[in-house]
Amino acid sequence: MTNDVQLPELDSVGLLRYGWRQLTSMRTALILLMLLGIAAIPGSLVPQRTQNPMAVSAAFKGSPELSQWMDRLSLFDVYGSPWFSAIYILLFISLIGCVLPRTFEHFHAARALPPATPKNLNRMEFYSSWPATGNELEAARKWFKTNRFRILEKDGSISAEKGFLRETGNLFFHLALILILLGISLSSLFGMRGDAILNVGERFVNTPTSYDSLAYGKLFKDGKLESFILNIDNFDAKYNIVTNAPEDYTLSISLRRGNLENIEKHLIKVNSPLAIGNTKIYLQANGYSPVVTVRDSKGNVAMQGPIPFLSQDGNLRSIGAIKVPDADPQVGFVGSFVPTYARSNGNGAISVFPQALDPRLLLAAWSGDLGLDSGTPQSVYRIDTSSMSQLGLKSLKPGEVFIYPGGSITFEGYVQWVNLQIVNDPGKNFALLGAIVAILGLLASLFTRRRRIWIRVGDVVEVAGLAKNAAPGLEQELKVFIEAVKSEAKGEK
Amino acid sequence: MSRTWAYLSNYLIYSSMAVYTLSFFAHAVETAWAVKITKVSTDKNLDYKRTEKVARIATAMMILGFILLFAGVIARGISAGRVPWGNMYEFSITGALAFSGAYLVALRKHDLRWLGLLVSIAVLLTLGTAVAVLYRPSAPLVPALKSTWLVIHVSAAIISGGVFLLANAVAAAYLYLDSMESKGERSHWAKRLPSLEYLDQLSYRLVAFVFPLWTFAVIAGAIWAESAWGRYWGWDPKETWAFITWVAYAAYLHARVTIGWRGRRAAWLCLFAGSTFLFNYVYVNIWGTGKHTYSGL
Numbered sequence: 001m002t003n004d005v006q007l008p009e010l011d012s013v014g015l016l017r018y019g020w021r022q023l024t025s026m027r028t029a030l031i032l033l034m035l036l037g038i039a040a041i042p043g044s045l046v047p048q049r050t051q052n053p054m055a056v057s058a059a060f061k062g063s064p065e066l067s068q069w070m071d072r073l074s075l076f077d078v079y080g081s082p083w084f085s086a087i088y089i090l091l092f093i094s095l096i097g098c099v100l101p102r103t104f105e106h107f108h109a110a111r112a113l114p115p116a117t118p119k120n121l122n123r124m125e126f127y128s129s130w131p132a133t134g135n136e137l138e139a140a141r142k143w144f145k146t147n148r149f150r151i152l153e154k155d156g157s158i159s160a161e162k163g164f165l166r167e168t169g170n171l172f173f174h175l176a177l178i179l180i181l182l183g184i185s186l187s188s189l190f191g192m193r194g195d196a197i198l199n200v201g202e203r204f205v206n207t208p209t210s211y212d213s214l215a216y217g218k219l220f221k222d223g224k225l226e227s228f229i230l231n232i233d234n235f236d237a238k239y240n241i242v243t244n245a246p247e248d249y250t251l252s253i254s255l256r257r258g259n260l261e262n263i264e265k266h267l268i269k270v271n272s273p274l275a276i277g278n279t280k281i282y283l284q285a286n287g288y289s290p291v292v293t294v295r296d297s298k299g300n301v302a303m304q305g306p307i308p309f310l311s312q313d314g315n316l317r318s319i320g321a322i323k324v325p326d327a328d329p330q331v332g333f334v335g336s337f338v339p340t341y342a343r344s345n346g347n348g349a350i351s352v353f354p355q356a357l358d359p360r361l362l363l364a365a366w367s368g369d370l371g372l373d374s375g376t377p378q379s380v381y382r383i384d385t386s387s388m389s390q391l392g393l394k395s396l397k398p399g400e401v402f403i404y405p406g407g408s409i410t411f412e413g414y415v416q417w418v419n420l421q422i423v424n425d426p427g428k429n430f431a432l433l434g435a436i437v438a439i440l441g442l443l444a445s446l447f448t449r450r451r452r453i454w455i456r457v458g459d460v461v462e463v464a465g466l467a468k469n470a471a472p473g474l475e476q477e478l479k480v481f482i483e484a485v486k487s488e489a490k491g492e493k
Numbered sequence: 494m495s496r497t498w499a500y501l502s503n504y505l506i507y508s509s510m511a512v513y514t515l516s517f518f519a520h521a522v523e524t525a526w527a528v529k530i531t532k533v534s535t536d537k538n539l540d541y542k543r544t545e546k547v548a549r550i551a552t553a554m555m556i557l558g559f560i561l562l563f564a565g566v567i568a569r570g571i572s573a574g575r576v577p578w579g580n581m582y583e584f585s586i587t588g589a590l591a592f593s594g595a596y597l598v599a600l601r602k603h604d605l606r607w608l609g610l611l612v613s614i615a616v617l618l619t620l621g622t623a624v625a626v627l628y629r630p631s632a633p634l635v636p637a638l639k640s641t642w643l644v645i646h647v648s649a650a651i652i653s654g655g656v657f658l659l660a661n662a663v664a665a666a667y668l669y670l671d672s673m674e675s676k677g678e679r680s681h682w683a684k685r686l687p688s689l690e691y692l693d694q695l696s697y698r699l700v701a702f703v704f705p706l707w708t709f710a711v712i713a714g715a716i717w718a719e720s721a722w723g724r725y726w727g728w729d730p731k732e733t734w735a736f737i738t739w740v741a742y743a744a745y746l747h748a749r750v751t752i753g754w755r756g757r758r759a760a761w762l763c764l765f766a767g768s769t770f771l772f773n774y775v776y777v778n779i780w781g782t783g784k785h786t787y788s789g790l
Contacts, residue, residue: 026751030744037740037769044733044777051729052782079728184726193723243632248639270636271721282723421723428725435712442705 023090024097032091039087043078046070050077092181099174106167113152114161117454124454124464126478130486137457139488143481149453157456163468169444172437179434186427191217192225193423199289199306200415203231206279206422226279226424229256233265235286235416239354244314246354251283251418278424285419287311287318290337290361291412294324302327302407308417309337310381315351321383322363322409323370330370331391331407332383336362337414349395361411365391365404449473453481461485498572499631505565506586509558510620513593516554517613523547524610524682544685548606555609558616559597562590572631578647579634581778585623588774589616591655599659603695607686611662637784642717649710650735653703654770657742660699661767664760667692671757693756696763697749704742711735722784731785734773741766 022028047055056076060067067076074081121127140158144151149160194214196204204210206228234252239245251268257276268274273282289306296302302324309320315338322333340353341360349362368388372378394402396411449471456462463482467474523544566586570577577583596612599605634643671689673679679686687695714735719725726732745762748754754762777785 026747030747030752033740033744033747037737037744040728040733040737040740043728044730044737044781047782048728051727055782240632243630245632246635247633249636269639271640271642271717273720273723280723282721284723423723425719425724428719431725432716435715439705439709439712442708446701446705 020097023094026098029091029094029098032087032094036087036091039084040078042075043084046075046078048076048078050079088181092178095174096178099171099178102167103171103175106164106171110164110168114150114159114452116152116154117157117159117456121454121456121462121464125466126475127462127464128478128482129460129462132457132459132461133489135489136455136461136485139485140455140457140481142488143484144453156458157454159452159454161450161452163448163450165444166448166450166468167445169441169446169448171441173441173445176434176436176438176441179437180431181434183427183429183431183434186430187217187425188427189217189219191423191425191427192220193421193425195284196420196422197308197417198232198420199308199417200232200235203229204420205229211422220424224424226277227258228276228279230254230281232418235418237286237355237416244353249283249286278426280423280425282421282423283418284421285311287417288316288337288339288356288359288414289417290320290335290414292322292333292361293410293412294322294327294331294407295410296327296407302331306415306417307335308380309335313351314354315340316354317349317351320381321379323372323380323383325370325372327407329367329406330372332366332370332385332388333409334364334366334383334385338362356414359398359414361396362394363396363402363409364393365402365409367391367406451477453478455485495572495574495631498568502565502568502572502631505561505568506620506624509561509565510617510624512554512558512561513613513617513620516551516558516609517617519547519551519554520606520610520613523551524607548609551609551613552600552606555593555613556597558613559590559593562586562593562620566590569631573633575634576644576647578643578651579632579638580627580629582623582627582629584647584651584774584778585619585627587651588654589619589623591651592616592619592658593655595652595655595659599699604687605663608662608666611666612659615658615662637721640717640721642713642720646710646713646717649706649713653707653710654774656699656703657707657738657767657770660696660703661764663692663696663699664763664767667696667760668757668764671760689756693759696760700742700745700763700766704746707739707742711739727784729783729785730777730781731773731783734769734777738766738769738773741769 047059049056059070059076070076074083078084118124122129137153137156137158140160141151141153144158144160147162149162150164151158151160153159192215194211196211198204206225208214208225231254232251233254236248236250236252237246238248240247249270253266253268253274255264255266255274255276256262257264266274268281268283270283273280275281287309288311289308291306292304293301294303303322303326307320307322309318311318317339318337320335320337322335324331336349338349338351338360339356339358340351341358342350342352344350349360366383366385366388368385371384371387378384391404391406392402394404396402398411398413401408401410450468451471451474452466454462454464463478463485465474465478526543526547566577566583569583569586573579577587593612593616596605596608666686667689670679670683670686670692673683674689714732715725718727718732741762745759745766748762749759777783
């Protein structure tokens, strides 16, 4: 009673075969392609951890419950999420399953001769005929040869075909996409990427501990970090005096590679990174580091040096924190640095130009527990003042001192800092090669027309043609062909 | 000196807007009074002579507008001493130029003058928004934009955009005429418009023609990103939407070539793909976050 419909029994092999056929069908591939496009959308609307971690933590603070749910769906890591990966992996399997058999097929077809001329040419498209004079076949053969058609001559007729490049290009395009994917995987497996914030005058030794953040590919080995030492000699930023927009950043460094003694001088700009072997060094962000000296009540130096501040707007008003954990009780300064000082009615001190023409350091001094030993990671640019008490506020010009109960802080001046990104990306050349091949293949496949032309010479000359994919232009080509055959045949007579 | 050029550019762009407006009115007249309707008007005695004259004027205005706009864009570039692609205002005037340029080039091969109404209004709206909302004084480039790739990447993207939007206009016309035909026959003014098959084929050909250029624009962007930002692909919102546009048009081409989609479904897919391009331009430039924030707003 239950088995009204007899389903053909599928064993596991049959099931696999069925599944494979479904996956590699064009329809499935197309659905997967569209899904990939749609799946990419949320990542551009929801902040992503890899691009904007600050916005992600802000979202968690704003609505923790919703964010937790979104996080479970990997909405903050869309492009590394299981569902996004599943779509593109399936798409590429489908693509390989589709393209490989076609490659073999095409390879065979490319060596085969075109099929023989059909019997009834007058049923084909663009048919035309005229009385024969005798030499048409030879004339046609000549024309086909100069126009590089592949021909099959049989029983007083020629079947000619051209446009194999279309499928060749198509296949190369799809194979190149696989190459691009391989390049991307190589980069993520064997590559490395790190950031370091360095003040002008500082030295950077390329070891893991020198980085502020460093990410290795899963198969990257520690010892493979390129060995070099560089020194930040100078950083020069030029700004437009009308629009305040930056016009040029130039970073000068001294470099010592590996075990070599000699020191090389280099310039790094935003669009021209420095290459050291397979490693490239990019100039990314920059900003100001106020240089301060903190002394205790006895005048002993508790802390001294430049502290990188984070810029907040186009005029580089920057905020930061100066933490003195060794003081007793601990002291911290919540600071704001303005390169060109002005007062605004609403916002207090603002900066009106990004270059340091009239710098000020505005400080709020706090005393108490900085919370550095609490175990929770802290931003270097902020201080949790919840268990501290304020000692006072002060605005300082370079050279001025702020004396607060228990000590003093001197604003010595400022230096600039730069954020260097150091990258080793071994897969990018494969990706680039893939991209170039993809474009060439695409051009070949979209602009080549595959077509056949037949000619049969008996008492009358019969000509017809067939354009695959209804490509335009065959009619015109046939006209030229017929013209050539007619004039050639006449000329030989 | 650069100020003079900037003023000149503004004047040229205002004048081009005036001329495009004239072209728009001429196209409107052409469409509204396309045919002399006699009491018994059958398809055979529709009279297009009057229309032809107006259509010529409209196209002449369109060409003049294009020339003025072209000169305006060039003058803007001279005033800033660089290619005029540094902020959203400049993207918009160049985009309008590319769109009307794509129309004029297509006009050489296909009689698309019936599309002129749509083209002129779109150009006017783009230029109007550019002048009224997006205008920024001419200034040098920010360091990240100082690269030869700016010329290559942005020009490829803008030209692709112009042609994509033209294909969209054709697809929209297809859908409009298709719904008109499915309700009965075309109204008189629409009778001289090309057949549905023709429009269907035309929007496909426009897309197929420019898809490799768009692919190139994305790849050129990736190469540039590698030298400016240290990675060739980072799922920045702009990159993501460029990818979505690419995928959508790839799907459109596949749907047509391998599955044989035609007509209404294909036109909708074409419109969808084009709207992802527009979204990328408008939304991501103005409200989006990420590294492509060059709108200057």
